[in-house]
Every structure is written in C-alpha cells, then in structure tokens.
Amino acid sequence: MAWQQAMGSHAAGGSQAPPAAAGGGETQRTQYPYVTGTSVIALKYKDGVIMACDTGASYGSTLRYKSVERIKAVGKHSLIGASGEFSDFQEILRYLDELTLSDHMWDDGNSLGPKEIHSYLTRVMYNRRNKFDPLWNSLVLGGVKKGPKGDEKYLGMVNMIGTHFEENHVATGFGNHLAIPILRAEWREDMTFEEAVKLVEKCLLVLLYRDRSSINKFQIAKITTEGSTIYPPYSLKTYWGFSHFENPAQGAVGSW
Amino acid sequence: MARFDPYENNGGTCVAVAGAGYCVVAADTRLSVGYSILSRDHSKMAQLADKCVLASSGFQGDIKALQKNLAAKELVYEHNHNKKMSCPAMAQLLSNTLYYKRFFPYYAFNVLGGLDSQGKGCVFTYDAVGSYERTGYSAQGTGAALMMPVLDNQLKSPSPLLLPARDAVTPLSESEAVDLVKDVFASATERDIYTGDRLEIVVINSSGTHREYIELRKD
Numbered sequence: 001m002a003w004q005q006a007m008g009s010h011a012a013g014g015s016q017a018p019p020a021a022a023g024g025g026e027t028q029r030t031q032y033p034y035v036t037g038t039s040v041i042a043l044k045y046k047d048g049v050i051m052a053c054d055t056g057a058s059y060g061s062t063l064r065y066k067s068v069e070r071i072k073a074v075g076k077h078s079l080i081g082a083s084g085e086f087s088d089f090q091e092i093l094r095y096l097d098e099l100t101l102s103d104h105m106w107d108d109g110n111s112l113g114p115k116e117i118h119s120y121l122t123r124v125m126y127n128r129r130n131k132f133d134p135l136w137n138s139l140v141l142g143g144v145k146k147g148p149k150g151d152e153k154y155l156g157m158v159n160m161i162g163t164h165f166e167e168n169h170v171a172t173g174f175g176n177h178l179a180i181p182i183l184r185a186e187w188r189e190d191m192t193f194e195e196a197v198k199l200v201e202k203c204l205l206v207l208l209y210r211d212r213s214s215i216n217k218f219q220i221a222k223i224t225t226e227g228s229t230i231y232p233p234y235s236l237k238t239y240w241g242f243s244h245f246e247n248p249a250q251g252a253v254g255s256w
Numbered sequence: 257m258a259r260f261d262p263y264e265n266n267g268g269t270c271v272a273v274a275g276a277g278y279c280v281v282a283a284d285t286r287l288s289v290g291y292s293i294l295s296r297d298h299s300k301m302a303q304l305a306d307k308c309v310l311a312s313s314g315f316q317g318d319i320k321a322l323q324k325n326l327a328a329k330e331l332v333y334e335h336n337h338n339k340k341m342s343c344p345a346m347a348q349l350l351s352n353t354l355y356y357k358r359f360f361p362y363y364a365f366n367v368l369g370g371l372d373s374q375g376k377g378c379v380f381t382y383d384a385v386g387s388y389e390r391t392g393y394s395a396q397g398t399g400a401a402l403m404m405p406v407l408d409n410q411l412k413s414p415s416p417l418l419l420p421a422r423d424a425v426t427p428l429s430e431s432e433a434v435d436l437v438k439d440v441f442a443s444a445t446e447r448d449i450y451t452g453d454r455l456e457i458v459v460i461n462s463s464g465t466h467r468e469y470i471e472l473r474k475d
Contacts, residue, residue: 031260126317129262130360157294161262162317165287165295176292 029133033085035059037070038213039175040081040140041203043187044153044168045196048224049142051079052200054208055233056215057086063215071221073228075100077145078114079221080121083172084137084160092135095124114143114154118164126162134160138172143223151225171203174211179203193222205236263315263363264289267450268300269399270311271437272369273411274377274392278430278461281369282437283311283397284445284472285454296453296474303465304330305340308370309458310350313397314384315363322362325353343370347380347388354386361385365396370460377425377460392424399444399451406440434459438470445472 035057042051057065070089071081074096082089099120103112112120118141128135142155157172158164169183182203191199200220207214216238221230244250270283287298301311302323310326312319329349333341341349347368354362361384368380381394392413395403414422426433437457445452452472459466 122320126321129317132260132262134260134262161264161315162321163264163266163287163289163294164316164320165298167295176294 027133029131030085030088030136033088033136035064035086036136036213037068037083037086037089038211039171039173039179039207040070040083040138041171041175041179041183041200041207042079042081042140042142042155042169043183043191043196043200044142044155044189045191045193046189047193048144048222049079049153049155050193050196050200050220050222051081051140051142052204052218052220053081053083054204054215055217055219056213058213061213063213066215066217067233069219069230071219071230073221073223073230074117074141074143075103075112076227077111077223078117078141078143078154079223079228079230080117081140081142081172081221082137085135088135088137089139092121092124092137092139096120113145113147113152114141114156115145115152117141117143118154118156118158118166122158122162122164125158125160125164129161136160140170140172144225146225174207174214175203178206178210182206201236205238208236208238264317265314265363265398265450266294266316266319267398268313269395269397269403269441269444269448269451270300270313270365270367271395271403271407271440272311272367272379272381272393273407273428273433273437274369274379274425275428275430275433276377276425277371277375278433278459279309279369279371279377279379280430280433280437280457280459281309281311281367282441282455282457283313284399284441284451285456286450286452287316288450291449293453299456301456301458302327303458304346305343305370306464307460308341308343308346308368309460309465310346310366310368311396312364312366314365318362319364322353322364322366326350329353342373343368343378343380344372344390346370347378347390350380350382351386351388354382354384358385365400367394367396369458371462375462390424392426395440397451399441399448402444402447403440406443407436410436430459430461441472 040053053070138159156166157170171179216235267288272281283300287295366382372378382388411426455470
C-alpha cells in the first residue's frame with residue numbers, strides 16, 4: 001500500500017524529513033486506526049470517580065472483539081479508560097506498568113497519584129504527536145488520593161495530539177455529543193454511588209441507541225480512597241417495541 | 257480516510273491593556289474543538305514572573321508545552337541571575353522560543369503583559385512564529401477581530417508613525433481599563449462561539465498581582 005512507504009527517503013531529504021530507523025529500514029507510523037473502541041464516560045461523585053464504557057472493539061464497521069476491557073487500574077489511586085486504537089491503548093498500559101513499577105521500586109512510601117499519571121500521559125501523547133507517530137486514543141484518567149487538603153478527587157482527559165484538561169465529568173467520542181448534555185443537566189458533586197450508576201446507565205443507554213459501534217455489554221468501574229473496583233460486564237434493558245419500529249410505514253402513507 | 261492532523265484550534269481570546277502604572281491581562285476560560293465545548297473552566301494564562309503574565313490561545317497542547325518551557329527557562333534565569341526576569345526580557349525569550357520552532361510551529365497566539373523595569377505597563381503581541389511588537393494594548397485569538405477595533409476606538413492610541421515616538425500606554429485609569437476589558441469580552445462573546453463561559457482577569461501593578469473572574473455567556 002502507498003502509505004506504507006513512509007515519507008522518510010522520498011520527502012525532499014530536507015530537515016523536515018523524519019529520521020528513518022537506525023537499522024536502515026523505513027519507520028512505520030500510525031496513519032489511521034485499525035481496531036477502535038468507542039466512548040468512555042466518567043464523572044466525579046461523593047466518594048470518588050466512576051467510569052464506564054462498553055466492551056466492544058471494532059475493525060472499521062465490523063465488531064471484531066466483543067469482550068475487551070477498556071478500563072484498567074493504574075497504581076493504587078487511578079483508573080484509566082480508553083477509546084480509539086486498541087493496540088495503542090495496550091502499549092500505553094505497558095508504559096504505565098513500567099512507570100508504576102519503577103515508582104514502586106523507590107520503596108519510599110510515596111506513590112504516583114492520578115494527577116501525576118495524567119501529567120505523564122499528557123507528555124507521552126504530546127511527544128508522540130510531535131514525532132508524527134501518534135497514539136490514536138482519547139484517554140480518561142480518574143482517581144482519588146489523599147492530599148494536604150484531605151481526599152482529592154481527580155478526573156481528566158487527554159487526546160491523541162496532547163490536548164488535555166480536568167473536568168467534573170468527561171466523555172470521549174460520541175459521548176462528548178450525547179452524554180455530556182445529560183451529565184451537564186444532572187450531575188452533582190455529592191451524588192451517591194447508586195445515583196452515579198443510574199446517571200451513567202442513562203448515558204450508556206442513549207449511546208447504545210444512537211452510536212452504532214456501541215454494544216450492549218458494559219463495564220462500570222469506580223475508584224475511591226479504598227481503591228479501585230472494576231465490575232464484571234453486564235447488559236442494560238432495551239426497548240424496541242415502539243409502534244413505529246414495528247410498522248415503520250404507518251403514518252407515512254405514500255401518494256400512490 | 258481521515259489523516260493525522262497534529263493541530264487543533266481550541267479557540268479563546270486573550271487581551272492585554274497597559275496603563276502608566278498597571279497592566280490588565282485577560283482571557284476567557286472556554287476550551288472548544290469544532291462545535292464542541294471540552295471545558296468551561298480552563299485557564300489560558302500563566303504567571304511567568306512577578307510582573308509578567310502570558311495569555312495564549314490556539315492549540316491547547318502547544319500552549320501548555322510553550323508555557324511550561326518558558327516557566328522552566330525563567331527558573332533557570334532566576335538561579336543564574338538571582339532575580340526574576342523582566343517583562344521585556346521575557347518578551348524576547350518568547351519570540352526566540354517561538355521562532356526556534358519556525359518549521360513546526362507552536363500553534364499559539366500570545367499576548368504578554370506586565371510592567372517594565374521602570375514600572376510602566378507593557379504589552380507584547382505575537383504571531384505563531386515569533387514576530388512581536390511592544391504596544392499599549394492588544395487582542396489575540398478567535399475573538400480578536402471583534403475586539404481590536406473597539407480597543408482602537410476607545411483607547412485612542414497615538415499613531416506609531418508620529419515623530420518623535422509617543423507613549424503607547426493608555427490614558428485610562430486601572431479600573432476604567434478593567435471595565436473596558438470586561439465590556440469587550442462580553443461583546444465578543446455575543447458573536448464568537450469560541451469565546452465565553454468565564455473571564456479571568458489579572459491586574460499587575462506596583463503592589464503585585466490581583467486576579468478576578470466574571471461570568472460570560474455560556475451559549
């Protein structure tokens with residue numbers, strides 16, 4: 001394929017041309033994603049952060065994997081959720097494993113909190129976009145850690161080019177269009193876990209109905225001072241029995 | 257098929273107005289991409305030294321990288337010289353930093369405001385690759401085209417063509433300048449979809465810096 005011949009040797013040879021790999025072979029960079037996960041949503045609630053997504057991963061419009069975990073725990077205080085290229089997410093998890101391991105090996109009683117992990121991810125994503133070799137993801141990072149002012153909840157997002165921010169509720173991809181308006185209307189800082197789950201499920205249901213690449217197998221995860229819990233996947237109850245679904249021609253009588 | 261684009265415009269507007277003994281620097285806190293709002297409360301400003309504040313709009317990833325880079329260099333300067341960097345020095349540093357990436361630019365439109373070594377208000381305004389000018393007031397970002405003519409009209413700055421050169425600082429008092437800044441933001445928010453939510457204002461004068469916020473339209 002044409003895109004596999006990287007710009008390396010052909011692109012004028014000027015200072016702009018990216019360096020080829022040391023071995024003399026041509027470097028490969030992600031030009032577009034292959035297997036992708038859809039929306040992740042997350043919000044702060046009374047005791048911490050709740051995060052949710054479905055367990056699907058698509059190869060274009062084919063539902064290639066139906067049971068993958070797109071939310072993972074990072075260290076003791078954080079959860080990461082990813083949409084976008086699934087293999088890039090797995091690479092990011094390897095980076096985070098390395099990071100948390102080397103942090104643990106200091107054995108100084110300190111540990112990286114969600115703020116530090118988010119900052120690290122931000123630098124990784126931005127650095128890779130600078131190399132024109134992006135990690136094709138939108139990442140959500142949530143967590144709770146004891147700080148000087150008591151427990152500090154944290155929720156942030158980073159995208160594939162390094163745009164990053166903190167918010168009380170975030171959603172990637174389709175979720176940004178469909179879930180955020182619901183969250184803006186109904187979110188409160190002091191929600192209980194049960195209320196938060198209800199709100200999250202409301203958002204997931206809208207996404208299930210309107211985002212064709214979503215599937216009805218969801219995972220919810222939470223992080224509190226007690227640590228993280230990733231719940232087993234489950235389905236939501238859907239209703240397709242609307243009369244216009246069963247008889248779509250009704251009320252749309254043709255002219256002949 | 258969608259190809260990789262290393263840039264994104266996250267919108268926002270930055271303004272600075274200098275007076276005889278003060279400088280007002282302001283920016284809205286909306287962070288957008290396309291027709292979506294990512295955050296309604298994201299600061300675009302960085303306090304780089306005692307009397308030096310930078311406000312930037314453009315691509316948020318580049319803005320943060322640029323502001324962190326400048327803050328780090330300021331710290332090294334502080335250790336080397338045992339004093340904070342002056343605003344005109346920071347202005348030159350910012351220009352050099354932007355030009356250093358001339359062929360893969362920081363997509364950042366900056367307004368730097370503060371006090372010079374005589375304690376007079378100063379404003380420096382930039383393009384993305386580092387050309388800059390010292391002025392008495394400036395606006396940059398998505399709402400700049402709406403604000404700049406109003407500032408020109410209200411601040412009645414002497415023509416830069418006049419000889420001998422006349423002072424560019426505005427004759428307005430500090431509180432009048434703050435009110436003007438609030439008004440131009442409220443007006444730009446009416447027509448620019450990338451400007452709104454909240455306005456962060458920093459006033460720098462001989463007694464230090466003072467920060468305040470006002471609410472803007474959220475639609």
